[in-house]
Amino acid sequence: MAADAVLGRIGPLEVRLAQDPDEIAAAQSIRFRVFYQEMGAKPGSLEERDADRFDAICDHLLVVDTSLPGAGCDRIVGTYRLLTQENAIAAGGFYSESEFDLKTLVARHPKRRFLELGRSCVLPAYRSKRTIELLWQGIWAYCRQRRIDVMTGCASFPGTIPAAHAEPLSFLAHFCRAEAPWHVRARAGRYAAMDLMPREAVNAKAALAAMPPLIKGYLRLGAKFGDGCVIDHDFSTTDVLVVLPIEAISERYIAYYGAEAERFAV
Template structure:
């Protein structure tokens, strides 16, 4: 949900170890709950339909700024769409063309694709290249552009997206999930308690430490610890960030203001090995049936 990064050469270390040879087939189901299915986009038409869903959520609902081309086409798009896999939530109960049944989406950027394109999307905000370089034996996946249409924002839709992500992670032997997550608005002080709680209790340390790039760094630790109420701080966090924390994610150092999307961004670091077996069993029970 941020500006596209500038083109630049990525270090060789970004390649990491090779994923499984067989790519997931576009369109094969990765999870299913009721009439909803999660799968990868099959063609340009479906990617454009996902971009339309993103436009409706990010620009029409949340007020993000759009480029002239985006306004004309009514799609949220950038250069990374061509190199990412697009996870889709499809409502099979809706009549009409398949691409008009798309109700939610998540964009997935694997490490080798990021390398080929010059780097990760989030490199414009956070020093992800340094993080990847410290873990040459692990394969990274960047998640972004997560959105669901309002009428489908339910627990089961989120669970379905995570079924799809888990199947994808297993298939490609992903070791680390990363990406930006956002608070609404461009004033970090408006989220002082939640950001301070993250900075003091959830910060990635040691080999997992990652910082906002210096020119965009804004401090997160805005309140003394004794003034923070853990319950209210957690309640004030966006659902996506709370979901990541429940899985065991850690947070980068510093936040970044994205004026185009009107958000305050934090960086998520989620090593797969740290995910609780409770969640692996929950999402894996169904998702493993669909992953090759």
């Protein structure tokens, strides 16, 4: 295993990078189980794996339960896909550019190194605060290793009806929208409004309670969100764009995740 593969540990769980095609295939199988079998996405092939052209140029973050029997691939219980700016340029763009005008945002910050996060999923038995913390520990170590300046990527609400998430979407639109110089908008033709309720009608506590755990985690770190959401009919989701400059992350969260992750970042 490469020296920089392991990026964090909490108890029997560790987070590390996939090391070979078999581990990437295992991550794709977990994505299939979560996105297609559980959440109702539409498969593009008969193969029971979620795969696309970006997988070959991404790093694949894996959550591994070392207490499980079997080989390494049998112990993988979660995954996150990481696409560096350099690899995105070589591939013709980021994955999220099909939904949001990410190219304009990146061009506005020529001296910043962007990292796109995507395809986050964890098996049901492992959907806990501890697993989320481990993922962020791994992402933070990865960002430190590669000197990342800005994290971005799509995050999703379930279903294709934004009105079903009127309060949390309105909360993001009114209170968490990325302003200049980080403003970014959903692509024309795919733009769906997020401000479905007036600002004064939004109950912040109720809105936060209704947020998917991943989006709630981004908010805790200090993330802002793009203007407009996008309906993804293939994955049966309503997508928002996360924008998180490293310097915007709260100091207490850097201390919390960074203290342990620092030893994996060298």
